[in-house]
Amino acid sequence: xxxxxxxxxxxxxxxxxxxxxVVGTSVAGVGMCLGSxxxxxxxxxxxxxxxxxxxxxxxAGWGKPPGIRPVAERGMRVRxxxxxxxxxxxxxCRLAGRGxxxxxxxxASAQGAQGAQxxxxxxxxxxxxxxxxxxxxxxxxx
Numbered sequence: 149x150x151x152x153x154x155x156x157x158x159x160x161x162x163x164x165x166x167x168x169x170v171v172g173t174s175v176a177g178v179g180m181c182l183g184s185x186x187x188x189x190x191x192x193x194x195x196x197x198x199x200x201x202x203x204x205x206x207x208a209g210w211g212k213p214p215g216i217r218p219v220a221e222r223g224m225r226v227r228x229x230x231x232x233x234x235x236x237x238x239x240x241c242r243l244a245g246r247g248x249x250x251x252x253x254x255x256a257s258a259q260g261a262q263g264a265q266x267x268x269x270x271x272x273x274x275x276x277x278x279x280x281x282x283x284x285x286x287x288x289x290x
Contacts, residue, residue, distance in 0.1 A: 158224055161211035165202025169195050203240050207231060214238050 172194030179187020205211060209231035221228070234246025241247035 155212070155216040155222055158222075159205075159211050160224065161202050161205035163224075164205060164210075165198045168198030168201050172196075172198055203244075206240050207244055207246070211240075 172191045174191070175194055176188050176191025179185070179189075179191055202211070209227040209229065211231065212228060213230060213235040214237045220226075231241075232246075234241035234244070236247045238247055
């Protein structure tokens, strides 16, 4: 194993989620063989539960951030200390509201504030700035 230079991502979150998903697909497969719609839906529900279990364990620090971890952090039982703050390039962390930088949050709140101050065309106070002008819509498309 001394020549093991890549991070395969073996984590508690990954293995647990995989095990729950295998059980779910097995239940769905048995339900399919028996012709039971309830068995199929139960199995698919267990697969969905596996996704949620994996996500929860990742957020609790039992997963890994995107990319390659340092060699000292590649063990199965090593918790990810940065998980509480979130990983910037991680979809799971972003879905949980973690891993966003302050500049991203400030830009998003500024866009929301501008959208709230823009008058709407239905009230008759001002025309919408996003509406195309008559001359622009009659031009040819390149």
